Amino acid sequence: MKIFYYILTIFFFLSCSDQRALERIEIQLDKETLNPVRNPGERGTIRIIGCDSKGNTWDIPLSDVALSVRTVNASGNVEVAALSGDQLIPKDGGLAEVTAVYQKDGTTYSAKKKVVVTPYYRDYHQTLVLKLFMGYDGELNEPDPNNVIFQHKDPSRLCTFAEALDVVKRVDHLTRGIPKIIYLVGWQRGGHDHLYPDWSIVNPKLKREEDATALESLRWLIREARAYNTTISLHINMVDAFEESPLWDTYIKNDIIARDVNGNLKSIWEYVKGHKAYHLSYTKEWEKGFAKTRIDNLIEMVPELKEGHTIHIDAFMAYWQPENRPLSPWHAKPENGGIDMYKEVVTQRKIFKYWREKGFDVTGEGIFWAHPAGEGFVGLQPMSWWFPADINFQMEVPERLSARGRTHRDGQGDFRFGSSMQGEEIFQKDKDNLPGFLSQFCTMTLPWYYLSRLERVAFIDDALYYSDGVVARVEDGKKIICKGDFILRENDNLFVPALWNENEIIAYSAEGYDNRSWRMPEGWEKVSSVDIYSITMNGSTLKQSAVPVKNGLLMLTLEKEEAVSIVPAGQQLL
Known part of the structure; x- marks a missing residue:
């Protein structure tokens, strides 16, 4: 009996000693990345661990710990995650941080743990994302020696849908079957930067002879490319408008096209002769219901897109950067709606989330570009080309939350962080021989992927x-x-x-x-x-x-x- 009490006393002493020897606490999460899109209902479970100087560990009851969670980085500073007991519940895309505070014997211990919520359908940090230019109708307004597109015999038919599948096969061989997304540029009638805001007419110059329509050829290409580890999707635009668009009169009638400060229509550029580009207001289009309609119509027209779960929105800007002004100075006036860049960004977030609701991630070009200061669409836009060189941002926001394609138009970027590629300039120069593609893939995408x-x-x-x-x-x-x-x-x-x-x-x-x-x-x-x-x-x-x-x-x-x-x-x- 004395031996029993002696052992019990030693056990009690050692147990108390462990607690008194507490050196620090740690937060453990069974899942440090949560994806509510692919895993509905997914939650993380929190444990608080006590540690002594000898490496011994034990659980600390959550009832004895004060827990909190805050958003670290997310577009709109939304609530990324919430707490419910030992459960961490994802609320919106972004980066959050859990803090635990534990007090014992007059000492306060604290610990922090980051958690990432990625509401995306695809893993862009493990995917090679490329652009393939199909064609561009028209004649240059001014000579541009840097534009290789117009140096071709027929820029309007740079790559047909049949030829695109050959490109897909060659690229799959060179990349050893890495998962790929290729966005088609200039797939619509007239080629690149034509018909906007309309997306309803596929370029007939690109169709296969055996198909009745170019739309059939586009859908065929999407289906066939899957066999080569490739998702084919579309490069679209939601900010530009052209007079030849089937939607032009409707958008004018509904006051969606941007105007200058005096209320007059003003072209923003005319790269091709007689082909003037205008801006529209995201907010006006959204309020009138046309944004949802054209998104819905595109998905209905090309249902194969939904399986790929991705779309690329070109030039998704919130203000006109060359002049540092709102997209529509007229609508930015308080008496005309006060639609400044901040209101446009609020609408852009709605657009991101509507695409997500329809089953799509939205990628873009550039973050912290032509948007309010600090707006990188973190938690909304999973991938971007021309990534910022801001080391603090790159250290804080993980690649799986905000991935990069090629970071600089020339060179390899910062090899320490990595840079993928875009491929578009290679396809434009020589889509048959792909000079330089293998080099870019091996020196850039390969280490970046790792x-x-x-x-x-x-x-x-x-x-x-x-x-x-x-x-x-x-x-x-x-x-x-x-x-x-x-x-x-x-x-x-x-x-x-x-x-x-x-x-x-x-x-x-x-x-x-x-x-x-x-x-x-x-x-x-x-x-x-x-x-x-x-x-x-x-x-x-x-x-x-x-x-x-x-x-x-x-x-x-x-x-x-x-x-x-x-x-x-x-x-x-x-």
């Missing part, structure tokens, strides 16, 4: 530290991305796991090298030999078989601008 799966932990002394032991920095003048002694990038020599495929590495070199030794990544410890395939736009062909891996190292030789796929010997290449 880094985008990780958390950005800290930016110290120009080095970017990621979760999972990965760091990106300049070492001895070289651009390095590594995980310990596993090197993924050294300048434009890449050796990166193609994580969308099982057991595959893509290696690429801009200048080429002989007999370079590469450390194999985690998970390849049991691989003793590999097969190496050359990557081309016509498919992958076996280059070397059963190449030995010795002590975790692979000896590799690459020609200039050569890319290869590496898989365990005998594994069938997908």
Whole structure:
């Protein structure tokens, strides 16, 4: 009996000692990313953990803890998440932060934890998003030596729907089947920047001979592209209007077209002779019910779009940036509605959410561009090209919440954060041979895809530290991305796991090298030999078989601008 009480006393003392030795508390979430669109009803469960200096941990009852959650970054500063007991409930898209406060023996302990709500149908941080230019009718108002489109024999028929499928196949070969979205530019009659605000007429110049209409050809292309890991969708515009549009008279009658301060119609640009562009007011269009109508009609016209769950809105601006004025100075007057850029942004948010209600994410070009200061549509727009270089924003907002395509029109952008590509300029120059596509994919999209799966932990002394032991920095003048002694990038020599495929590495070199030794990544410890395939736009062909891996190292030789796929010997290449 004495032994029993002695053991009980020791147990009680150790239990109390653990509590008195509390060093810190931590918040644990079973789900740090919530997606109420793809997982309706999804919630996160919160636990509060006590930790001592020796690494011992125990649960602290939530009844003893004060919990709160606040929005960190979201368009409109909406409520991103709410608390209900130990449950974290997603409310709207954005970044939120949970705070826990616990008091014990006269000491206050606190902890914070970020949670991301991504109300998106697609994972844009794990998707290559491209644009394919189809055509542009008309004659340039002024010569533009930088415009390769009008250097073609027939700019109005740059790429037909049948030719587009050939592009899709070649791109799928070069990218080794990575998930892709391609937005078609100039798919409507007249090509790019024609017919707006109408979207109802598909360009007859692009149709296949075997189809009765161009609409049939467009729908065919969307269906066929799925076999090549590609979603085809449309590049549209919701701010421009043209006099030849079937909706022009209706929009004039309903006072939707923008006007200058004196109430007169004023063209904003005339890139093609006789083809004047005007703005419209999102707010006026929304209030009259026409915005919903044209969205609904497009989806009904091309039902295949809904399976892809994505649409691209070009130039989705809130004010006319060259003149730093409202879209419609006339309607911005208080007596005419007071529709300034802030009211237009409120309407834009409604447009984003209506598209979402209909089953679509909306991507765009640029954030913090032609919008009120700080408006990046976080939680509404899942992906953008021409991403801001603001390091603080990039460190705060994870890629899965606000993903990037190509970040700069020239060069590779900041390799530490990564940059994908757009492809449009390559397709315009030579859609048959795709010069430079493989290089951009391997030096930009490939490392970006890898880094985008990780958390950005800290930016110290120009080095970017990621979760999972990965760091990106300049070492001895070289651009390095590594995980310990596993090197993924050294300048434009890449050796990166193609994580969308099982057991595959893509290696690429801009200048080429002989007999370079590469450390194999985690998970390849049991691989003793590999097969190496050359990557081309016509498919992958076996280059070397059963190449030995010795002590975790692979000896590799690459020609200039050569890319290869590496898989365990005998594994069938997908």
